[in-house]
Amino acid sequence: MSNIPEDLRYTKQHEWIRCDGREAVMGITDFAQSQLGEIIYVELPEADRSCVAEESIATVESVKAASDIYTPITGKIIAVNEAAADDPSLVNTQPYGDGWLVKFQVDQPEQLDALLSPEAYAAIAKE
Amino acid sequence: MSEQPKPTVLYEEHIRAGARMTPFGPWLLPCHFAGILPEHKATRTQAGLFDTCHMGEIGFAGPGALPTLERVFTRSVESIPPGAARYGFLTMEEGTVVDDCVLYVMPDDFAPPTFMLCINAGDINKVLAWLRTHAEPETVIEDLSSVTGKIDIQGPAARDIFHTLLGREISLKRFEFTFVEAAGVTLMVSRSGYTGEDGYECFSMGGGVVSLWQRLLEAGQPAGLVPCGLGARDTLRIEASLPLYGHELSDTITPLEAGFDWALCWEKPFLGRDALLAQKTAGPSRRIVPFQMAGRAPARMGYPVLADGREIGVVTSGTYLPSLEGAGGLCLIQSEWAREGQSVDILIREQHHKAVICARPLYQKEES
Numbered sequence: 001m002s003n004i005p006e007d008l009r010y011t012k013q014h015e016w017i018r019c020d021g022r023e024a025v026m027g028i029t030d031f032a033q034s035q036l037g038e039i040i041y042v043e044l045p046e047a048d049r050s051c052v053a054e055e056s057i058a059t060v061e062s063v064k065a066a067s068d069i070y071t072p073i074t075g076k077i078i079a080v081n082e083a084a085a086d087d088p089s090l091v092n093t094q095p096y097g098d099g100w101l102v103k104f105q106v107d108q109p110e111q112l113d114a115l116l117s118p119e120a121y122a123a124i125a126k127e
Numbered sequence: 128m129s130e131q132p133k134p135t136v137l138y139e140e141h142i143r144a145g146a147r148m149t150p151f152g153p154w155l156l157p158c159h160f161a162g163i164l165p166e167h168k169a170t171r172t173q174a175g176l177f178d179t180c181h182m183g184e185i186g187f188a189g190p191g192a193l194p195t196l197e198r199v200f201t202r203s204v205e206s207i208p209p210g211a212a213r214y215g216f217l218t219m220e221e222g223t224v225v226d227d228c229v230l231y232v233m234p235d236d237f238a239p240p241t242f243m244l245c246i247n248a249g250d251i252n253k254v255l256a257w258l259r260t261h262a263e264p265e266t267v268i269e270d271l272s273s274v275t276g277k278i279d280i281q282g283p284a285a286r287d288i289f290h291t292l293l294g295r296e297i298s299l300k301r302f303e304f305t306f307v308e309a310a311g312v313t314l315m316v317s318r319s320g321y322t323g324e325d326g327y328e329c330f331s332m333g334g335g336v337v338s339l340w341q342r343l344l345e346a347g348q349p350a351g352l353v354p355c356g357l358g359a360r361d362t363l364r365i366e367a368s369l370p371l372y373g374h375e376l377s378d379t380i381t382p383l384e385a386g387f388d389w390a391l392c393w394e395k396p397f398l399g400r401d402a403l404l405a406q407k408t409a410g411p412s413r414r415i416v417p418f419q420m421a422g423r424a425p426a427r428m429g430y431p432v433l434a435d436g437r438e439i440g441v442v443t444s445g446t447y448l449p450s451l452e453g454a455g456g457l458c459l460i461q462s463e464w465a466r467e468g469q470s471v472d473i474l475i476r477e478q479h480h481k482a483v484i485c486a487r488p489l490y491q492k493e494e495s
Binding site: 037038040041043059061063064066 | 147158159162163164358362423424425427446447454476
């Protein structure tokens with residue numbers, strides 16, 4: 001059973017997002033990191049660029065495969081997790097903590113309502 | 128009509144050990160157990176145990192067997208003493224590869240068959256059909272794959288662990304083999320493998336593979352033996368710069384292009400020799416060479432290789448290589464760029480990433 005925190009929202013592509021007022025932070029879920037296997041490379045976007053919902057903004061690679069990461073919302077990237085780029089295993093060991101990927105300034109907070117609840121995500125986070 | 132991938136006899140063992148399974152051609156095998164990185168590291172520093180039951184074994188017997196094999200196999204068969212094996216190729220008239228394989232010459236008291244060919248797991252039926260098309264009269268060709276199990280034990284501690292189970296030491300040179308009784312089973316044990324490490328490949332025609340697997344893991348546990356999946360098998364062989372059919376060898380790639388001039392016996396008229404001789408004389412226009420990425424992004428099979436602003440070839444295998452703590456692999460590129468130290472670019476998601484062409488193998492064990 002993968003870990004699916006109650007205070008987050010989720011996407012069908014197995015990303016999570018936590019919103020705090022006008023700022024949000026995202027990463028990949030415990031299910032995603034477990035499916036990928038050992039992550040050996042994280043490619044992050046430039047901070048300070050804008051993005052639109054469902055745009056591919058990052059890549060996470062395991063030994064066997066590369067996986068595109070999509071932004072769940074429209075906004076401006078304000079920070080990226082260099083620690084994860086330096087030590088990709090953080091995405092495996094702490095997918096919801098130190099393995100976060102990107103921080104945003106959120107344009108339209110109502111976009112989060114369209115994302116999956118933990119229950120809805122649990123239904124798809126299966127082998 | 129789609130067929131389910133076939134498990135090997137060791138399937139239950141793998142599930143019990145928590146393996147993540149994956150399809151590989153028609154087979155269902157472990158991708159990894161504890162993880163590709165720890166399994167790779169264990170094989171390089173202690174020992175790893177690999178389920179290779181999926182590989183094919185073909186027996187040859189009868190008066191036509193030797194001339195058939197001299198015709199289809201690129202090494203000189205008559206020069207192989209009984210109890211020895213040789214790596215070589217089955218090539219088409221055009222010189223391109225049907226399969227890479229190892230030919231074993233059986234000692235008299237273990238014949239029939241007189242010869243055994245160990246081939247890739249990907250398409251045993253294709254190779255069998257091709258062999259039958261090119262067989263001389265009075266050749267008996269038998270597909271032994273479904274009755275032959277195989278386990279590879281590889282790593283610096285591999286032979287010692289096997290000897291512990293056997294209760295005695297066996298002394299073989301590389302690519303020599305012998306028959307032993309271990310864990311109640313008759314095994315054909317060859318000092319060979321696909322990892323760049325020392326170790327054995329253990330063939331069983333009489334069952335007992337599950338028991339052997341269990342007993343080896345038990346005997347090897349104090350020495351750090353771990354079960355390993357296809358993920359580590361691939362990272363290990365890429366580091367050792369060993370080819371994989373379908374990547375560095377295929378029906379459009381020749382053994383010369385792949386760097387195996389030494390495995391071609393020019394003195395006998397094997398199928399494909401003339402085409403290969405012409406290619407050797409002209410010099411192959413492209414070559415398989417190892418590369419290492421300058422940065423951290425891995426280059427994978429199919430990614431274009433560029434130099435001088437244009438495409439010069441393609442990555443044939445690429446991944447993260449644990450012993451190098453970086454990304455690398457093998458590529459098929461135009462010969463003029465295939466020099467050690469040559470800088471190239473590899474296109475990854477439309478961005479240029481620097482790489483350097485290396486000598487083979489990418490990973491070299493330090494001689495102790």
